[in-house]
Amino acid sequence: MTVVSTKKAIEFFEAKLEFTTGPVELKGMIERGEDINIIDVRHVEDYTKGHIPGAVSLPREHWNTFAGLSRDKSNIIYCYSQVCHLAASAAKYFSENDYPVMELEGGFEQWQNHDFTVES
Secondary structure, three states, X not given: OOOOOHHHHHHHHHHHHHHEEOHXXXXXXXXXXXXXXXXXXXXXXXXXXOEOOOOEEOOHHHHHHOXXXXXXXXXXXXXXXXXXXXXXXXXXXXXXXXXXXXXEOOHHHHHHHOOOOOEO
């Protein structure tokens, strides 16, 4: 059995805390009126069926427009689920273009699993 490096673990979890958030935390941010952007990178048809309140639709084919993103506040990016890497890909791309981002862990699926409000 390999012993895990505590130094690497600290670096990993510090980054995780800085660049990800969960649905409960996001709901709290929304309720407190925090100045954030919520960006839905799923297909527009899925966004139309239901999305997190206040989220802006920015599907992959429009990422290069950066529509709805802000350089002055955190942009919280989400896709379908924990196993969907669309949000991580978007977050990487937006970060490369100087937009501050966080990823919503569990995506829209976890938001719904908590029975939080959904707009359509």
